[in-house]
Amino acid sequence: MINSVTFSLFETILIAMILSLVSARLGIRIAKRINLIDVPASAPHKQHSKPTPIAGGFALFMVLIAYAVYQKIWLKPELQALLFGSLIILIFGLWDDIKAVPPLVKLSGQLLAVILLIISGVYIRLFESPDFFIHGEGGIYVWLDWILTAVWVIGITNAFNFVDSTDGLATLLAGTAAAFLMLVTLDSNQPNLSLLNALILGACTGLFFYNAPPARLFLGDAGAQTLGFILASIAIVYTPIAKFQTSSWFVPILILGVPIFDMTLVVLSRIRRGKPIYKPGRDHTYHRLVSLGVDSHHAVLAMVITALSLGCLAFIALHFPPPTANGIFAATLVLGVSTYVYLDNKKRW
DSSP: OOOHHHHHHHHHHHHHHHHHHHHHHHHHHHHHHTTOEEOTTSSTTOOOSSOEEOOHHHHHHHHHHHHHHHHTGGGOHHHHHHHHHHHHHHHHHHHHHHSOOOHHHHHHHHHHHHHHHHHTTOOOOSTTOTTSSOOOOSTHHHHHHHHHHHHHHHHHHHHHHHHOOSTTHHHHHHHHHHHHHHHHHHHTTOHHHHHHHHHHHHHHHHHHHHHSSSOSSOOHHHHHHHHHHHHHHHHHHOOOSSSOHHHHTTHHHHHTHHHHHHHHHHHHHHHHTTOOTTSOOSOSHHHHHHHTTOOHHHHHHHHHHHHHHHHHHHHHHTTSOHHHHHHHHHHHHHHHHHHHHHHTOTTTO
8 A cells, every 4th residue: 555655756746747737838928928038049059940938947936836835845944945045046047047147146146045055954964974084073074065065056056057958858857866866765764855856856747848859948047957956955965764874975976967977078178178168059968979970869868868877876876885885886987987088089079
């Protein structure tokens, strides 16, 4: 018989999917009314052929607000910082979608959301952890954990904005990550986190209906960055039960591995070539796969299958002792570096 937590997960996925289908439709109308439209050929990197509403942020905002009211998040401290922080990201993202703002302004909004997390006690505790060789207490070790938290959250937030390089890709990757995070948080007996992941999974499923190629809406900065922020924050709050932290610390990295790889590839590639990091371009993983002769649909599928494989590896490694688990992560890291070297070869790209 299905227990109450499992029932709530399926219920949340279904409700979120229906809400996102409705809110996306409404978001498209709002975007058209305020002329929030992505026009073809308005920038060199744009590949779409029809004017497309940037409505993903509106749709996600409405789903999050409905969820906050339905689940009464103000009674759940572990979710308050995550969802209120995501609203900050949404607001700055919508601002950028409506009127392009400088990168430093967007970064200030992301830092504000990170500060909210830290003040609420949601931050990485690597340097203070007794499971690691550093095991410091107070002072500089706390600051190092705060800095690491900022790097992680801001990095993943922007990674989803980076990987949103073709119709449906970021939505699929966010939904895949949410599904695996739902499973690992269920395994760690964190039902509220599991429900939040179920919400993201359902929302991404509904959004994909409109964001799948040819897209009828784009996620925009508001949609992509908010998904990244929520998933990055969930990864921090996630705490395995009766598991070695030295076997679990890299689980979120593997689950979010494809967006992390894509941003690393693009950033390092642009630095090598002396190009601005934040200037959009057709040099993402997806574009490089297409340039190698992979058709667009299979390029997207290849990235999603990779995300599924990494998620499975993360869950498998979680149940091994530290030496084996870290060996799996090290092997995956070597494969990732090899893939980077292959894709960023100057003779090939």
